[in-house]
Amino acid sequence: MEIKVKLTFGDVFRYNLYVGYKSIFSKVIVLIGLAVLGYIVYKFSVADGPILDVISRNIIAIIVMFLALCSKFIKIWKITAMQATSPIFQKTSTYKFAPDSIYLELDDQSDTISWTIYQQIKETNNDFRFFVDAVQAQIVPKHDMTTEQIENLRKFIEQAVPKEKYILKG
The missing domain is CATH 1.10.287 (Helix Hairpins)
Structure with a gap:
């Protein structure tokens, strides 16, 4: 996805x-x-x-x-x-979610990240937060997602991450 x-x-x-x-x-x-x-x-x-x-x-x-x-x-x-002046906020990022990893692409940089790197994944009313540690997280806002994509992302998270590491709304 x-x-x-x-x-x-x-x-x-x-x-x-x-x-x-x-x-x-x-x-x-x-x-x-x-x-x-x-x-x-x-x-x-x-x-x-x-x-x-x-x-x-x-x-x-x-x-x-x-x-x-x-x-x-x-x-x-x-x-x-x-x-807000940094490039990550000026450009569009692409996330490709797979059962074993997440491929992240920003401008000319890209990386494949294992689901195991995240200490916690938290869904709020406005976004999904993928915490690498207590302060640093990748933010995936829901305003850029369809209802179907939100449901699919929840399913990916439930399958890829142990239950104690995520908090989902749906």
Whole structure:
């Protein structure tokens, strides 16, 4: 089965968000940010003076909330923007799935990859992610695939990879 893939900014951004917020530390920081946001909303709701007074009394909490909720998101956005200039995002990749391997072709480069190299294969609502390690993965977006190709790819994965190494939606 052959699939031609052109990654979009959204494909890469979704993946980078997944990687960026995967750790427990990142999740704790987001929870702290949400708790501080709740505190700030409460302070604004019970305030009886001018809004600038409420802001000035809670400026540290507002800064902490902004850093906790927005700084990593902005950093991931910048990383994705830099990645979007690389050739892999400018050109179309071709994947040829076979029972024993995957043939990958990008521009004038090609490689045959054994299914055994993947530590995990994960299907999301938008793509298939073939993880080589905890952070690096090949992304095969579903927007470039027909329903039949998605079903066939699931069958290839189920046949080629042990059940504990994949998570599929269908």
